[in-house]
Amino acid sequence: MQERVEIQTEMIQLGKFLQKSNVIDTGGMAKWFLSEYVVTVNGERDNRRGRKLYDGDVVEIEGIGSYVVVEEK
Numbered sequence: 001m002q003e004r005v006e007i008q009t010e011m012i013q014l015g016k017f018l019q020k021s022n023v024i025d026t027g028g029m030a031k032w033f034l035s036e037y038v039v040t041v042n043g044e045r046d047n048r049r050g051r052k053l054y055d056g057d058v059v060e061i062e063g064i065g066s067y068v069v070v071e072e073k
Helices: 014-020 027-036
Strands: 003-007 011-013 039-041 052-054 058-061 065-071
Touching: 003 014, 011 014, 014 027, 014 052, 052 065
Parallel strands: 003 065
Antiparallel strands: 011 052, 039 058, 058 065
16 A cells, blocks of 8 residues: 655655655755665665656655655645
8 A cells, every 4th residue: 555645846856855755854854865775666676866757657665665756636
């Protein structure tokens, strides 16, 4: 089951998304986290903390969970 993560803007960067979804505590942890864990966005592996995520994008983190980005309207 996917956990919904609501955003108030059109897009969110992957590093900020990880923080908003409570996967990491601070934005400074994003680079380390993405180098240590397998993260896929819409089925493609991605380790760029600046990757832009939009409404409907699915982020899967191996061993942690699956999340869907939902733009709050």
